[in-house]
Amino acid sequence: MNIFSRKLDNCLVVSFDMKLLNASAARYFRSNKSILKQLSTTATLVVDLEHVIIADSSGIAVIVDIYQRQPPGSKLFILNANLAIKVLLEDTLLDQLFPTIESLEDVSEPERGALTSVSSKDMESS
Amino acid sequence: MTSKTKKDWYFTHYESRQPEPVNHPSPKRIFVTQVLASASITMGVWYLIWRWTDSLNWGAPGFSILLVTAETLAFIGTVLFTINLWYVKDTQKRKAPSRLSEISLGSITDRNIVVDVFYPTYNEDVELVRLSILDAKNMRIPNGIDVQIHVLDDGNREEMKDIAIEEGVNYFARIDNVGFKAGNIRNGMEKTDGDLMVIFDADTRPFPAFLEQTLGYFRDKDVAWVQTPQWFFDCQEGTPLPKWLEKNIHLGKFGKIVGHGLEKVFGPTHVGQDTLGNDPSMFYDIILRRRNWCNASFCCGAGSVHRREAIMNQALKRYVSSALEKSEDLAQHVSGDELHIVFKEQLNLEIARRSEVMPYIFHVSEDIYTGIHLHADTDKKWKSVFHPETLSKMLSPQDLVSWSLQRFKYAGGTLDIFAHDSPLAMKGLSIMQKIMYGATFFSYLSPLWIVPFLFAPIIFFFSGIAPVSAYGGEFYAHLIPFLFLNRLALMSATWGVSTVRGEQYYIAFFWQNIVAMWEVLCRQPIKFQVTPKERQSGIQLDLVWPQFIIISLSVAGALYMGWNIYIGSENHIAAYVVNVFWALNNCLALSIIVRASMLREPEEVQV
Numbered sequence A: 001m002n003i004f005s006r007k008l009d010n011c012l013v014v015s016f017d018m019k020l021l022n023a024s025a026a027r028y029f030r031s032n033k034s035i036l037k038q039l040s041t042t043a044t045l046v047v048d049l050e051h052v053i054i055a056d057s058s059g060i061a062v063i064v065d066i067y068q069r070q071p072p073g074s075k076l077f078i079l080n081a082n083l084a085i086k087v088l089l090e091d092t093l094l095d096q097l098f099p100t101i102e103s104l105e106d107v108s109e110p111e112r113g114a115l116t117s118v119s120s121k122d123m124e125s126s
Numbered sequence B: 001m002t003s004k005t006k007k008d009w010y011f012t013h014y015e016s017r018q019p020e021p022v023n024h025p026s027p028k029r030i031f032v033t034q035v036l037a038s039a040s041i042t043m044g045v046w047y048l049i050w051r052w053t054d055s056l057n058w059g060a061p062g063f064s065i066l067l068v069t070a071e072t073l074a075f076i077g078t079v080l081f082t083i084n085l086w087y088v089k090d091t092q093k094r095k096a097p098s099r100l101s102e103i104s105l106g107s108i109t110d111r112n113i114v115v116d117v118f119y120p121t122y123n124e125d126v127e128l129v130r131l132s133i134l135d136a137k138n139m140r141i142p143n144g145i146d147v148q149i150h151v152l153d154d155g156n157r158e159e160m161k162d163i164a165i166e167e168g169v170n171y172f173a174r175i176d177n178v179g180f181k182a183g184n185i186r187n188g189m190e191k192t193d194g195d196l197m198v199i200f201d202a203d204t205r206p207f208p209a210f211l212e213q214t215l216g217y218f219r220d221k222d223v224a225w226v227q228t229p230q231w232f233f234d235c236q237e238g239t240p241l242p243k244w245l246e247k248n249i250h251l252g253k254f255g256k257i258v259g260h261g262l263e264k265v266f267g268p269t270h271v272g273q274d275t276l277g278n279d280p281s282m283f284y285d286i287i288l289r290r291r292n293w294c295n296a297s298f299c300c301g302a303g304s305v306h307r308r309e310a311i312m313n314q315a316l317k318r319y320v321s322s323a324l325e326k327s328e329d330l331a332q333h334v335s336g337d338e339l340h341i342v343f344k345e346q347l348n349l350e351i352a353r354r355s356e357v358m359p360y361i362f363h364v365s366e367d368i369y370t371g372i373h374l375h376a377d378t379d380k381k382w383k384s385v386f387h388p389e390t391l392s393k394m395l396s397p398q399d400l401v402s403w404s405l406q407r408f409k410y411a412g413g414t415l416d417i418f419a420h421d422s423p424l425a426m427k428g429l430s431i432m433q434k435i436m437y438g439a440t441f442f443s444y445l446s447p448l449w450i451v452p453f454l455f456a457p458i459i460f461f462f463s464g465i466a467p468v469s470a471y472g473g474e475f476y477a478h479l480i481p482f483l484f485l486n487r488l489a490l491m492s493a494t495w496g497v498s499t500v501r502g503e504q505y506y507i508a509f510f511w512q513n514i515v516a517m518w519e520v521l522c523r524q525p526i527k528f529q530v531t532p533k534e535r536q537s538g539i540q541l542d543l544v545w546p547q548f549i550i551i552s553l554s555v556a557g558a559l560y561m562g563w564n565i566y567i568g569s570e571n572h573i574a575a576y577v578v579n580v581f582w583a584l585n586n587c588l589a590l591s592i593i594v595r596a597s598m599l600r601e602p603e604e605v606q607v
Helices: A023-030 A033-039 A062-069 A083-091 A109-117 A120-125 B027-054 B061-085 B126-137 B158-167 B180-190 B210-219 B241-248 B252-266 B281-294 B308-331 B337-354 B366-375 B400-420 B431-443 B447-463 B473-493 B500-508 B510-521 B545-566 B573-597
Strands: A002-008 A011-017 A044-048 A075-079 B113-121 B145-153 B170-173 B196-199 B223-227 B304-307 B383-386
Touching: A002 A033, A011 A033, A023 A062, A023 B180, A033 A062, A044 A062, A062 A075, A062 B337, B027 B061, B027 B473, B061 B281, B061 B431, B061 B447, B061 B473, B113 B126, B113 B180, B113 B210, B126 B145, B126 B158, B145 B158, B145 B180, B145 B210, B158 B170, B180 B308, B180 B366, B196 B210, B196 B308, B210 B223, B210 B304, B223 B308, B223 B366, B241 B252, B281 B383, B281 B431, B304 B308, B308 B337, B308 B366, B366 B383, B366 B400, B400 B431, B400 B510, B400 B573, B447 B500, B447 B510, B447 B545, B447 B573, B500 B573, B510 B545, B545 B573
Parallel strands: A011 A044, A044 A075, B113 B145, B113 B196, B145 B170, B223 B383
Antiparallel strands: A002 A011, B196 B304, B223 B304
């Protein structure tokens, strides 16, 4: 279980490197001071769930937790959610607040800001 | 271990008490109850038809119609209560699970089931909480279950922390008190990750079998929570009738024999038992248990087990939908299609940023309210289970101040839910669930008919105006079959459970109930207050003055009219007799709360 973040201009990508996103993962996230610190200044945030196979409601609630720590006017996107997670997002209605995207390209222009100049491949390697 | 507890309590000598075994009504008895109840309702309808069409005193139309309306409302309450009593079916008990896969879907690796036991506390005596922790540690743990006990201290007390450490359990406090108990539990949930959560009050002392008996129900993956009965082991016992007649009334041997004779007919009777009407067995064993068959038994907080997934799933749905609703309200003022959409999207996000995710709704009745939302979930169809056997013991409010506060919270909380988020309008609830929740709500409207019932005899005594055209044979012929059958139906349904105090307080509580209704109507927030677990001192007659005034007026009225009859200036003798009995019944019911207000401290056991 690991959570790491990488900053791309004014966009922060938080990746959950774990198979199970559940209550313990949420708890682990809340104890991760270095990421929590960055959230209050992040206008555009992408939660990357590439490695997550199964999420439950306690785990997915971490998205709200992240979002509420961001400043007013900020946005949150969910990247690489598998089908099961999409079903859960729909079921909990969270999809009505947070759009799911298939690649970082989908984050619309104004939100990405200067990000446009960086190719998605570069981002993955960074 | 108990040697560690330094204190002696008023309840120390009740420690060895055991709860009464639960009745299991036979199909035959259920059938008899149903026949009696049907007959009683039929006679009730017949009586009311006669009342509306053929008995009103048109000399006093206002008074007559007021009273017959009150009678009709009371009858609707009786019908709802009868539906509640109709049937009893407990959920099949199952062996406690031992692996996560047995209780939940979708896990990659199977493992033990983790159970969190939460003890939210605020200002309860820390040694009292220690007793609870000791009993929780003493629960037998089924195979494959990992149990964690957590003290959630909203009082942020050092001495509470010390006790938690001494007893080897977790201790969590927080800086604020947002959401009171519901917020406190949320804080506990954020710091833990169990699959199931046991919610106790600070004074809940589980029996060793608590987990063995409750966890099995979660094998049904739709079960969201299991509620067990709350049992107050410190209710006053009272004196057995024969002993009371012998010693207190000084009738000696003769009294003892008469007492035993009476008990042969009416069953074991105690005098002065449970003056405060705290014994909740009528509520748990009859009302709640008989809602289980239609998935409508509700959640009462202490002594319940919850599936974390159900609670969190519902919390997220509620969080998003309430944010969307609020923003829709605001966005409707913005015209122009495109602008409306842009505005609303932005609003959704900003309202959601400021809203709280509440696993348990921040409300004075957080337990019942959260349960209603789980029952009303349109996709998940969560189930509730009521487990009939008592699995823990608790302390009851010991004086009228604490008692009033607790009842006031129940009444105000329930009325508030119905006033602002009515279950009757929730799509996800079945008809039966709506009827059962509606019955609870309707019972809290009782002042609407109880106040006219209390004043009718008084008005009659002083004015000579009767709301019924004639208290003759026809009146008795219509009323008595209903009253008689109704009593039989109730006795048959509640055999073995005392209903006397419940019926008295149903009337005597009218004033506290009016205050709760008033506060909800004025949209004053029902205040959150922790029910004191220790006796408040002082005379409490200031709480019962309305009841006291009605008793005084009834007695004065009866004497006044009696005197007028005696000197020959009044001749409504039949009506007078009916109203004297009626007033007497009112006074007997009201007197219980006046007596309760004069309850003294129990004798100290030792210090």
